[in-house]
Amino acid sequence: MEIALAEQGLFVLPARVTQDQAKEKAWEQKLIAEHRELIRLAPDDAHAHSGLAAALGHQGDERGALQEYRRANELDPKEPAIHSAYERLREKLQN
Numbered sequence: 001m002e003i004a005l006a007e008q009g010l011f012v013l014p015a016r017v018t019q020d021q022a023k024e025k026a027w028e029q030k031l032i033a034e035h036r037e038l039i040r041l042a043p044d045d046a047h048a049h050s051g052l053a054a055a056l057g058h059q060g061d062e063r064g065a066l067q068e069y070r071r072a073n074e075l076d077p078k079e080p081a082i083h084s085a086y087e088r089l090r091e092k093l094q095n
Contacts, residue, residue, distance in 0.1 A: 050082050
């Protein structure tokens with residue numbers, strides 16, 4: 001059975017998943033680098049910090065994301081989306 005599946009090219013999925021994961025990881029790294037550059041250019045831009053937080057969180061760096069959401073919230077405490085994201089992640093990490 002496995003030989004028949006291999007001959008039909010049906011064992012391609014794991015390699016493709018790995019390639020897709022590599023592309024996604026590279027995209028995440030580029031997004032993080034771009035947000036870090038935005039923050040370097042405009043350190044008081046709450047949305048740049050929030051964007052970096054979202055990218056870090058997507059990558060699995062929840063502590064780094066919390067730090068950036070905290071900074072974004074400090075810079076713009078009246079922005080409900082930033083405040084909500086910060087509070088949700090803060091509560092998640094406390095539990």
